[in-house]
Amino acid sequence: NRGVFGLNLGHMWHEPEKVAEWVQAIMVGVNEGWIQPHVDKAFSFAQAGDAHAYMESRRNIGKVVLVP
Template identity: 45%
Template structure:
């Protein structure tokens, strides 16, 4: 998403641990925010002189959705595509999931609030788009065109053989990756 935004001329802010800031900058991120030590909502508002941003893509979920929504500019859009805040360790935690669900902005995303705030919110779950073959193919064709043009390049963090799939999951759960983790047959 960062590379596409840069290709379109957008100013890009990115959240990551401080250890990943150099990698973000190498992709053209204009401002890096350490979500572990900084309040990203306050930092975004500071960077935009109180205006907010046009688009936020949030994979964290829970309370993060609320903060992201508040950091939007008028007519801004919040895209929600994950709830990584529910995954706090290598074993499933019902308490962590419950905390994440309870922290979600259930009342904030009602039609009247969205209209009055002049903001929008949408969610994406690629696993629910299996029957949308033509739509997904269109997206892939657009991405491949950008790849051929050299506008985007996949960022691969690590490759694991199928025999090491569990190790790949641990790598993701430990948040070691910057980029995609591939399973190789």
């Protein structure tokens, strides 16, 4: 079975040890290939406004990332 999951750790920043543990576990999954984040589109830093507009338009399916 496959699933799609989202995670917002913003409410956990007051517990940095727990966040670090979870992030480490997630990175193991990414490195081993059983977690595969989907990048919908990459924008340069100079295109940050375009990236924001793209997300606001709700056209993305997956992550929108900024790259140097």
